[in-house]
Amino acid sequence: MKRYLGTIRSRVAFSHVILVSVSMVTFILVASGLFWWHLTRQLYRHAIQNVETAEGLLSFDPGGALTLREDYHNHPETRLVQDRLVEILDFNTGAILYRNPRLDNRSLGGPPARDEGTNYSPRSSRLSDGTRVLMISHVHNLDGHPLLIRQAYETAPLLGRLTEFLVALLLTLPLMLLVAGWAGFTSASRALRPLEDIINMAERITPNRLDERLPLGNPHDELGRLAIVINNLLHRLQSAFEQLQRFTSDVSHELRTPLAALRSVGEVGLQRSSTRAHYHDTIGSMLEEVNRLSRFVENLLLIARMDAGQITLSASQCDVSALLSQSVGLLEILAQEKSQSLTLQASGLPLAFADELLLRQAFLNIIHNAIKYTPEGSSIAVLAAAHPDNLIAIHVRDNGPGIPPHHRASVFKRFSRSSTDQTGAGLGLAISKWIIEANGGTLQLQDSPEGGCHFLIRLPALQSPVWASAGAAKTTA
Amino acid sequence: MQLLVIEDDEKLAQSLEQGLEAQGFTVTRTRTGEDGFFLASQNSFDLVLLDIMLPGRSGLQILSSLRQSRLRMPVLLLTAKDRVSDRVQGLDAGADDYLVKPFAFPELLARVRALLRRGKLDVASTLRCANLELDRSAHTLRRDGFLIPLTLREFEILEYLLLNSGQVVTREMLSRDIWKEVTRHTPLDNVIDVHIARLRRKLDDDFSPKLLHTIRGIGFILREEAPE
Numbered sequence: 195m196k197r198y199l200g201t202i203r204s205r206v207a208f209s210h211v212i213l214v215s216v217s218m219v220t221f222i223l224v225a226s227g228l229f230w231w232h233l234t235r236q237l238y239r240h241a242i243q244n245v246e247t248a249e250g251l252l253s254f255d256p257g258g259a260l261t262l263r264e265d266y267h268n269h270p271e272t273r274l275v276q277d278r279l280v281e282i283l284d285f286n287t288g289a290i291l292y293r294n295p296r297l298d299n300r301s302l303g304g305p306p307a308r309d310e311g312t313n314y315s316p317r318s319s320r321l322s323d324g325t326r327v328l329m330i331s332h333v334h335n336l337d338g339h340p341l342l343i344r345q346a347y348e349t350a351p352l353l354g355r356l357t358e359f360l361v362a363l364l365l366t367l368p369l370m371l372l373v374a375g376w377a378g379f380t381s382a383s384r385a386l387r388p389l390e391d392i393i394n395m396a397e398r399i400t401p402n403r404l405d406e407r408l409p410l411g412n413p414h415d416e417l418g419r420l421a422i423v424i425n426n427l428l429h430r431l432q433s434a435f436e437q438l439q440r441f442t443s444d445v446s447h448e449l450r451t452p453l454a455a456l457r458s459v460g461e462v463g464l465q466r467s468s469t470r471a472h473y474h475d476t477i478g479s480m481l482e483e484v485n486r487l488s489r490f491v492e493n494l495l496l497i498a499r500m501d502a503g504q505i506t507l508s509a510s511q512c513d514v515s516a517l518l519s520q521s522v523g524l525l526e527i528l529a530q531e532k533s534q535s536l537t538l539q540a541s542g543l544p545l546a547f548a549d550e551l552l553l554r555q556a557f558l559n560i561i562h563n564a565i566k567y568t569p570e571g572s573s574i575a576v577l578a579a580a581h582p583d584n585l586i587a588i589h590v591r592d593n594g595p596g597i598p599p600h601h602r603a604s605v606f607k608r609f610s611r612s613s614t615d616q617t618g619a620g621l622g623l624a625i626s627k628w629i630i631e632a633n634g635g636t637l638q639l640q641d642s643p644e645g646g647c648h649f650l651i652r653l654p655a656l657q658s659p660v661w662a663s664a665g666a667a668k669t670t671a
Numbered sequence: 672m673q674l675l676v677i678e679d680d681e682k683l684a685q686s687l688e689q690g691l692e693a694q695g696f697t698v699t700r701t702r703t704g705e706d707g708f709f710l711a712s713q714n715s716f717d718l719v720l721l722d723i724m725l726p727g728r729s730g731l732q733i734l735s736s737l738r739q740s741r742l743r744m745p746v747l748l749l750t751a752k753d754r755v756s757d758r759v760q761g762l763d764a765g766a767d768d769y770l771v772k773p774f775a776f777p778e779l780l781a782r783v784r785a786l787l788r789r790g791k792l793d794v795a796s797t798l799r800c801a802n803l804e805l806d807r808s809a810h811t812l813r814r815d816g817f818l819i820p821l822t823l824r825e826f827e828i829l830e831y832l833l834l835n836s837g838q839v840v841t842r843e844m845l846s847r848d849i850w851k852e853v854t855r856h857t858p859l860d861n862v863i864d865v866h867i868a869r870l871r872r873k874l875d876d877d878f879s880p881k882l883l884h885t886i887r888g889i890g891f892i893l894r895e896e897a898p899e
Contacts, residue, residue: 481888562858
């Protein structure tokens with residue numbers, strides 16, 4: 195059974211069939227019941243008319259015997275007339291005064307009951323020979339004699355009609371079920387066709403074909419929503435995959451350059467026999483490239499750990515203005531060398547809750563970046579201020595040439611660097627952005643209409659009241 | 672001085688052996704942890720250089736066994752793993768110091784010297800090199816009797832160079848020991864270069880012989896004769 199109901203389609207068809215058969219059977223039962231009720235009611239009504247007619251045709255003959263004129267009927271062949279069973283009793287004595295030939299000598303129920311015949315009292319009964327009948331009774335006064343007239347019909351013909359009706363209905367049932375099953379199967383097939391498409395499409399998707407998308411039917415129904423969800427998933431996968439591919443190719447490119455330098459310096463150095471000093475220089479030059487490579491690998495490792503979420507922040511309350519003044523203090527000498535003015539304005543800052551070491555590295559990177567890309571004699575200003583909406587805003591601004599518009603968008607991307615610079619691997623700002631965002635802040639490149647370059651760091655400030663209450667809660671707990 | 676090098680990378684082990692022997696150490700070299708443990712427990716070495724990732728038993732297991740056998744010689748771990756947790760694990764196992772690959776050879780040499788010197792206090796109050804004289808208590812520098820003014824940072828760098836006189840000092844060493852930076856980064860390298868340049872101007876511009884030399888690709892050295 196399970197095997198045949200393996201598909202949703204056949205399950206839907208099966209449940210259709212069950213549903214239709216249950217409702218059909220119910221319908222047939224109710225219809226038959228109604229039909230029976232209607233038939234009997236009609237029969238009683240005719241019987242009552244018949245009795246009333248018969249009452250007018252009753253008379254005592256001169257011998258005192260009761261007679262029923264049968265020649266009255268226009269259509270004596272009517273079944274209602276032919277099939278009736280009539281019995282007339284004396285209501286007081288219970289003596290049988292008349293029985294029609296069809297009834298013969300069977301009894302329609304013995305002596306009259308006390309209230310029999312007052313309101314026709316329609317009922318079903320059984321004759322002495324076991325024949326089932328429907329019967330009414332009526333009391334009629336004829337010439338001062340109270341008579342009880344009983345009239346009955348056999349139920350067999352009625353049952354025959356009911357059976358015909360029932361059989362006719364039951365015969366249509368299998369047909370109905372066939373139609374229901376077929377309708378269920380086809381409508382389920384039609385409803386599930388998008389799912390079939392999704393299955394086929396999903397089977398076709400490989401890492402090389404992540405740009406494929408599922409066809410969207412109606413975007414508002416369940417399958418449409420499923421397709422949208424899967425398409426979004428595919429989109430995320432595709433961009434992650436592309437990012438990885440880009441990263442890998444960038445990395446190999448970045449590795450290739452120092453490796454090529456290393457190789458050619460070594461090969462050229464060995465080609466000619468030379469002085470000790472020359473060899474020293476060759477080896478030194480190779481070591482420089484090795485340093486560059488090591489630094490690059492270190493940064494890559496850092497980025498890989500950032501991406502994998504393997505860097506745990508050791509956050510604590512930290513004094514941003516102290517960190518800034520340390521960073522500026524450390525790098526001051528570089529600015530001096532280029533006759534740049536490097537100024538810091540940071541006072542009255544609230545505390546932040548961040549990883550000091552990482553945050554300091556980000557500050558160093560950003561300020562160093564400004565020193566590096568600003569020409570001699572220009573000025574760099576670091577300005578930090580508390581922001582009303584519980585933020586610390588740190589502006590690093592210079593009046594150098596700024597960043598060309600086409601390069602602005604990719605400033606924070608990995609391996610991005612200005613075309614004039616070949617010294618770094620372009621990871622510094624990407625790492626800084628990650629650090630600041632990991633500490634709940636943002637790093638943005640601002641528009642600076644007056645020229646130069648303007649980085650804005652926003653860090654959430656520590657809300658001292660909240661912090662204090664959290665601490666208090668901890669001590670009482 | 673007897674050193675034991677337990678390192679499975681042939682090329683690295685060979686260069687360590689050559690470099691250390693050139694500095695006057697006697698070096699025994701082995702490639703597996705089992706051999707290393709056997710050698711270390713049979714002979715008395717002054718110091719062990721131990722790689723963590725070894726075929727067979729790992730460096731950390733060797734180290735624990737050594738310490739359990741009450742062998743107390745200093746152990747310097749060499750490893751490619753650089754996370755704080757890795758460091759802590761190594762130091763917990765009983766290592767005396769920890770060096771992350773790739774490292775600069777002068778750095779290794781300085782660490783080895785520091786470990787061998789440990790316990791012996793360096794109390795000389797005046798450090799000298801040729802006609803250069805640094806008074807550590809008075810914080811003054813004289814050359815040929817002339818007083819040369821130094822900033823605090825320059826003083827610290829020069830003191831460090833004098834303590835390692837005749838040995839190459841790398842930027843890593845300066846960054847860790849003078850600036851106390853946990854991680855090395857590009858901005859700091861540039862800062863170190865500027866400080867060295869200024870120091871050299873003060874020390875050597877008006878005097879001879881030239882003392883502060885740059886060894887390309889490695890670092891700096893303070894000594895009388897110029898490097899070839």
